[in-house]
Amino acid sequence: MNRRIIVITAVHAPSARFLADAYRSLREQELPAGWEWHWLIQEDGTTDRVAPHVPDDDRITFKQGRPGGPGVARTLALAHADGEYIKILDADDQLAPGALARDLAALEADPSIGWATSRALDLLPDGTTAGFPGDPETGPIERGHVLDHWASHDYRAQVHPATLFVRRELLVALGGWMALPASEDTGLLLALDSTSRGWFTSEVGLLYRKWEGQMTGQVAHAGTAERADRMAVVEARARALGRFRWSYPAGQR
Incomplete structure (x- = not known):
């Protein structure tokens, strides 16, 4: 029986139209022999507006639940995540070729690494892409390095939480995503950074779509008090x- 990578996608009605592009990028992923992916699409709500956009593929499971934001939807999806690894893929984003295989190789090669991230490019409305300055070099990220950078750079991490690839055991132990109206993925990234070593791949792993309906583009997201x-x-x-010294793998400091 093949070993599995579970790709988790939270979706709400406005972003459902982008699922076809996400699916195409997932179909194009090539994995080593003995590995397969399964896509868990979790609607943040129980409307009838998302299901028509879910591709017809035996490798896809579609679920619905009470609305609570993308972090709640992703955490609910963990109930059906029966693989060793979890890959995050937002409904409006696309994986770059080879992304899953590179993430998998990094964690399979070193059991002390709990999570991986990769370079992301903004996918602009006109189809062009734009990168970010200051990406790390390919290699391990020691515990606490993301938190230190984030705290000293106006709460901006040097790696993108939308590119996370995580050991399921570690993700579940941390309780999934934070119960926040936004930045729940940043909260997970920093919790991972505080408890285990990570990995960064400088090859592009994600196209991060910029569009008028995305949550991070809304006025409320940047509101001073809530932020x-x-x-x-x-x-x-x-x-x-970090102070409690809870760590992955267990016993490491």
Whole structure:
């Protein structure tokens, strides 16, 4: 029986139209012999507007649940995630060729690494792409390095949480995504960084779509008061995990 990578996608009605592009990028992934992917699409809600956009493929499971934001939807999807690894893929984004295989190779090669990220490019409305300055070099990310950078760079990490590839056991132990209206993926990234070593791949792993309906583009997302509150609880959790010295693998410091 093949070993599995579970790709988790939270989706709501406005972003459902992009599932076809995400699916195409997933179909084009090539994995080593003995490995397969399975796609869990979790609607953040129970409408009748998402299901028509879900591709017809035995490798896809579609679920619905009470609305609570993308973090809640992804965490609910963990109930059906029966693979060793979890890959995050937002409904409006696309995987770059080879992304899954590179993430898998990094974690299979070193059991002390709990998670991986990769370079992301903004996918602009006109179809062009734009990169980000300051990407790390390919290689391991030692514990605490993402938190230190984030705290000293206006709460901006040097790696993108939308590219996360995580050991399922570690993700479940941390409780999934944070219960926040936004930045729940950043909260997970910093919790992972506080508890285990990571990996960064400088090859492009994700096309991050920029469009008028995305949550990070809304005025409320950058609102000063709420943003400060989100960042405060994200940082407090990450630093508490560091102080408690909870670690993956167990027993490492």
